[in-house]
Amino acid sequence: MPLSEIDISSFRPPDLNSSTLFDPNLLAAFKMAVKEFMQRIEEERRVRIQASSLKQSIKETEQGESESEPPLKFCRIEEEIEEEGGNPLLNFEERCPPGGIxxxxFYSTTLRGIRKTFEDCNGVRFLLQSLRVRYHERDVSMHKEYREELWEVLEGKVMPPRLFVKGRYIGGAEEVLGLNEQGKFRVLFEGLPPVDSSxxxxxxxxxxxxxxxxxxxxxHRISTPDGLWSECLYCNENGLIICSHCCC
Known part of the structure; x- marks a missing residue:
């Protein structure tokens, strides 16, 4: 019986002259409550272990399938596309960011100011990396022009993450993760070179x-001949310039 349902008035108060300070019946009830609590904790731990084992088993099964042949749902999606004879990207709005044809x-942010935005960016980035997709990330928190570029393409002050594939707007985190769950995300990258692990x-x-x-x-500032300071015209607001070796 839980301690909250025990009639405390039925137990005698502590007697300092007694060899047993507390009522034996009260101690027995407390021990029983502790025992039941520990049993419940153990049962919850056992359920968690079983769930973890099941999740690991499913993951290993999926990995085994991916090494041998594509999962059945991907095969069906690809068959549907072949039967329709169309490009899946044509279902998305044509909005091409500069250099994205x-x-x-992938427009993102590395600032943690808004937790959900930061986690959504991490989720889309992890998905692209797991599919070994070669993508170009544009961090709006590192470069103001990327933010203005995104707002101009989508005609509004939108928040990242935002994904574009071959000049087509795929959407934000909700749309991207939804496409992946339906098995309709991987096919969008057909014809694009994969990431070279080497x-x-x-x-x-x-x-x-x-x-x-x-x-x-x-x-982001330089000294002038007259001893004053002026804004540097070669870098962005963070004193950075875009790498000319890999981001041209």
């Missing part, structure tokens, strides 16, 4: 896509 452009990160920026401005050393 034959690329995958390729090392750019030696200039180490994959960050930005380097410090050489004119102002990242301070």
């Amino acid at each position: 034959d690329r995958v452009i 390729t090392e990160p750019c030696e200039a920026c180490n994959g960050v896509c930005f380097v410090l401005c050489f004119n102002c050393s990242g301070s």
Whole structure:
């Protein structure tokens, strides 16, 4: 019986002259409640272990299927596309960001100010990486022009993440994850080169896509001959310039 349902008035109060300070019946009830609590904790732990084992088993099964042949649902989607004789990208609105006609452009942010936005960007990025998709990420928090570029393409002040494939607007996190769950996401990248695992990160920026401005050393300001300071015209608001080796 839970302690909240026990009639406390039925137990005697502590007697300092007694060899047993508390009523034996009260101690027995407390021990029983503790025992039931521990049994419930153990049962919950056992359920978690079983769920974890089941999840791992499903993951290993899916990995085994991916190594041998595509899962059945992907085969069906591809068969439907072949029967229709169309390009799945034609179902999406044509909105091409600069330089995105034959690329995958992913607008994101690395700022943690808004937790959901940050986690949504991580989710889409993880999905692209798991599918080994070669994409170009444009961090709006690192470069103001990327943010203005995104707003101009979508004609509004939208928040990342936003994904574009070959000049077609796929959507944000909700749309991308929904397409993946339906098995309709991977087929959007047909014809695009996959990521080469042997390729090392750019030696200039180490994959960050930005380097410090050489004119102002990242301070975004330079001294003038008259001893004053002026804004550096070669870098962005963060004192960075786009890497010319990997982001041209």
